[in-house]
Amino acid sequence: MNALKINYKNLYFPPGGILMWIIIFLELITFGMALIAFAMYGSEEPSLFHQSRLQLNSTFGAVNTVFLLTSGFFMANAVREFKEKNLKKSSLYFKLTMLGGVLFLILKTIEYYHKIEFGITIDTNTFFAFYWLLTGFHLIHVIMGLVILVWTNHGMMKNNSDTEVVDVEACAAFWHMCDLIWLLLFPVLYLIF
Secondary structure, three states, X not given: OOOOOOOOOOOOOOOOOHHHHHHHHHHHHHHXXXXXXXXXXXXXXXHHHHHHHOOOOHHHHHHHHHHHHHHHHHHHHHHHHHHOOOHHHHHHXXXXXXXXXXXXXXXXXXXXXXXXXXXXXXXXXXXXXXXXXXXXXXXXXXXXXXXXXXXHHHHHHOOOOOOXXXXXXXXXXXXXXXXXXXXXXXXXXXXXX
8 A cells, every 4th residue: 555645535535536527427417317217208209118128028027126236245345355455355346246247247248139029229219229238238247247347356366466446446436327327227127117
């Protein structure tokens, strides 16, 4: 750790670093604008959006919500254990976080398979264009998050590791962003229309 003590109350150095938070805010703005557009189109075609939403498996969506929220809990524990210099426990929580992410990917892949099997694609209608784009973009974020988690976990477990708290917190911030985006997508896509 740097000799300079990090002041987390400083606006310019939030947990994970200011650059990570700029990325998070940009991602949230992007998803937010897409959800606003989704709502606007939905208000123009309420019947189509309602009928299309009924073709989604809300149980899959709810289970995936549990997977991501549980993985977020494990990620918070990974950060705490890392700060306390319990690298083995932190690594275990990293792995449990990754398990939640992998389970999310598996269930989402099954859901996508069922949609394609029934001929529901990005070209089906406006609702499903948004569905595929929003959930697909989120899925890419989850995959990127898993890569970051694997990389950071591997780095912190090496002998003479140079992994610092800010690295682990940046990982956690990105992963929690994936959780938050899903918490926005799930009710809007699966429950409201």
